[in-house]
Amino acid sequence: MDWVTGLPPGGDRSYNSCLVIAERSSKTPIFLPCHKDDKAMDPSLLIWNRVVSWTGIFTNIISDRDHKFTSALWTNLHQLFGTKLSFSTAYHPQTDGLAERMIQILEDMVRRVCFKLRRYGKKSLFYGLQFKDCDGFTHYWSTILPVLELAFKTSIHASTNQTPAILEKGCNPKLPRASLRKELAEIHPTAASFKGMLIKARKHAVRCMEDSFAYARDKWYKSHATPDFKVGDLVLVSTTNFNNIKGCKKLKEYFSGPFVTKALHGENAVEVEVSEELSNKHPTFPVSLIKPYKSSDVEKFPLRNKVPQVIPPIESSGIKNITKVLKERKLRTNKVKEYLVRYSDPACEDEWLAEKDIPEATKLLR
Known part of the structure; x- marks a missing residue:
């Protein structure tokens, strides 16, 4: 579970945050609107009143180290329930990556359904995450969360090749679109407006999820194809974990090098010949932080015959000799x-x- 913050106030209670819960095996989502400044008691009551009633007590909760999840109240409460609390580690998306990815999909769905931008002259003013139907009724992002949750549950997941509803209950629930196809002789204007809003919101949500899944799949396969490194190849090392770089951290180089590959340690680690400036760094790096170096074409760029080596200035360890x-x-x-x-x-x-x-x-x- 994780939080979505920074949302504009929505609903009667002016919700500005959303608690996202994802069930690991079936990928079932739960979207609960809340407030950013809630105390540890508030999410506990929210989960008890809205989730535990139909899922039961959790066996294991994977979350980040938010102050609500590390508080004494939250910890003692789940100790009484027998729930194991697992906290994610920095640079390890395989721990709570499911919740993070679900947050991205939720934000994309809400953005496509509710995003509105009003223009005044040459300036643009953000109007807020609100959905206005054909009759002018306003629906905030917090009010369409159940519809988006239903659309997520009835969409096929790429990992399981099944919908979360089938894995959870064994069948897909009856969807509103099956009933919305009926045409009544007389219908109340508000009911007709609500019908149109449901149809339009679900079409937007399903289209958004399909695009998000396709983009995430292509992006993953493209960036996680392991290159075939060999001893003597020139490689670049990522500076993501170089926390002691001098100067402005915002403008630091994304990659350092090139360095010569010294040895290969299995399929997941590469040892390089580091320079004197990086002598305090371990020479072995995982393949996820290394990419092949592509040199310039000598015929097109004859003045680039010498390979420039980019080495970030590293701060000293604090010991002055x-x-x-x-x-x-x-x-x-x-x-x-x-x-x-x-x-x-x-x-x-x-x-x-x-x-x-x-x-x-x-x-x-x-």
């Missing part, structure tokens, strides 16, 4: 001697230190 003592002075206040030292790192400026703060002072002060 003193190489030389330059000067000596004595303070008048406490009559303590200080020495002007020089470090091995050129980026570090000379600094005045007391004798007690200099490692191996007896050796350097001879």
Whole structure:
């Protein structure tokens, strides 16, 4: 389970967030509107009143480390129920990736159904996630969540090749579109408007889900095709996990290199010959963080005969090595001697230190 935040206020209670719950085996979704500033008690009551009544107590809950999920109330409550709490780890989408992917599909469905943009002159003003039917009735994003949930349950999932409803109950529920095909001689205007809204919302939701599934499948196969690395090949290393890069983190290079492949460790790890600037990094990287280097065509670009190597500036580990003592002075206040030292790192400026703060002072002060 995970949260969708940053939504505009919707509904009578001005919901601005949504709790997304996904059942791992059948891919059954549950969309619950809520508020961003809810306390730990609020999602607990929401799940107890809306979910546990027809699913029972959860066996295992996989979530991120949100303060609501790590609070003492949430932890003790599920200890009493016997529910195991599993928390996801950074850079490991295989833990709660199902909820994250379901959030993307939900946002795409809501956006296609409810997104409205009003224009005033040359400026554009975001009107909010609202759906207006042909008669002018306004339906907020929070009111169409049950319809989107039903559309998700009755759509075939690419992983299981079945609908979540079939895997959960053994059959697909009777859909409103089967009843909406009936034409009545006399129908109330509000009922006719509601009928039109259901038909239009479901068409939008199903079309959105089909596009999202197709895009996600193609994107996965394209980006996760394991390249055939060989010893001696030039590769680029991703700087995603390089947290100690100097300068502006927003403008850092996405990949560093190229480096020469030194050895292959199975099918999932590659050892490269790192440069002196990256000597504090482990030379072995997973194949998910490495991509082949494509050199320029020498005939088209003759001036690029030399391969430029992009190495991000790495911050030092915090240990400064003193190489030389330059000067000596004595303070008048406490009559303590200080020495002007020089470090091995050129980026570090000379600094005045007391004798007690200099490692191996007896050796350097001879």
